[in-house]
Structures are given as C-alpha cells and as structure tokens.
Amino acid sequence: MKGLITGLVFLLLAPAAAAEPYTREVELKGDQTLRVALEAGNIEVITHDGGRLRIEARARGVGASGVRFLLSEDANGALVLGTVREPWLAWLHAGPRIHVRTWVPRWLRLDLRTAGRIVTRDEGVERAFPAGSELDSILAAR
Numbered sequence: 001m002k003g004l005i006t007g008l009v010f011l012l013l014a015p016a017a018a019a020e021p022y023t024r025e026v027e028l029k030g031d032q033t034l035r036v037a038l039e040a041g042n043i044e045v046i047t048h049d050g051g052r053l054r055i056e057a058r059a060r061g062v063g064a065s066g067v068r069f070l071l072s073e074d075a076n077g078a079l080v081l082g083t084v085r086e087p088w089l090a091w092l093h094a095g096p097r098i099h100v101r102t103w104v105p106r107w108l109r110l111d112l113r114t115a116g117r118i119v120t121r122d123e124g125v126e127r128a129f130p131a132g133s134e135l136d137s138i139l140a141a142r
Helices: 002-016
Strands: 022-027 033-038 042-048 052-060 067-073 079-085 097-105 109-114 118-122 125-129
Touching: 022 067, 033 097, 042 109, 052 067, 052 079
Parallel strands: 033 079, 033 109, 042 097, 042 118
Antiparallel strands: 022 052, 052 097, 067 079, 118 125
C-alpha cells in the first residue's frame, strides 16, 4: 500500500517537474551550421543581424529532471545541440516536453529536425512548420 501511495504522489507531482534551464551564447567563427535534432519538442528560431548565437532550452513534465542539454562542435565546425536522457527514462515513451529557442545570425546555416513544430521569426515574419518538419536553412523559410 505504501508503494502505491508513493507512486500516486510521484505521478501527481511529476507534471510540475522541470529541468534546469539551459542557456548558452556563442560568438560564431564564420562558416558554421547549427544542428538541432530532437526526438520530440519544439524549436523556435529568431533571426538577427549580429554574429552571436544564443540558445535557451528547457524540459518540463514527466522525466524532465533527467534531461540534459549539450552544445558541442563536430569535426566540420557545426554546432550541435543534443539532449542526454538519464537511463531510467528509456521506458518513458511520452517523455518530457522540450522547447528550444534560438537567436541566430541571419546568415547561419541551419539543420533542424524534430518530431514537434518548428517556428521561425525573420524580419517580423513568422512561419510555422508542422510536426515532423525538417528545416535545412533559414532561407527555406523565407
């Protein structure tokens, strides 16, 4: 009975769970690409005329406390944002809700893939791409 009560308390409190917000700013070196690949979640892209990349990412809901974000650079100089999930989350197919917001220079190449939505904002024009979209460049959104 005690295990059942503990399980019910966990299920009631789990939707309020959230991972630590992830924020990074990077001065770009020039000819680079930003790659974001999410199993699930939404990606928001806001363009600007500067030379810095800013990323804010968060996870909320069941299993969110086990999600970690990591920005790394690959051999081709691309910046790659990925998520790392704790092993105990493997059984959790619904998983947490993930939202990634990026402020990118207008000239930066993008490679965005998610099962969620992609929204771009460029010079006051907003475009939304449905769940499962892949966006290979901000220029494709214009």
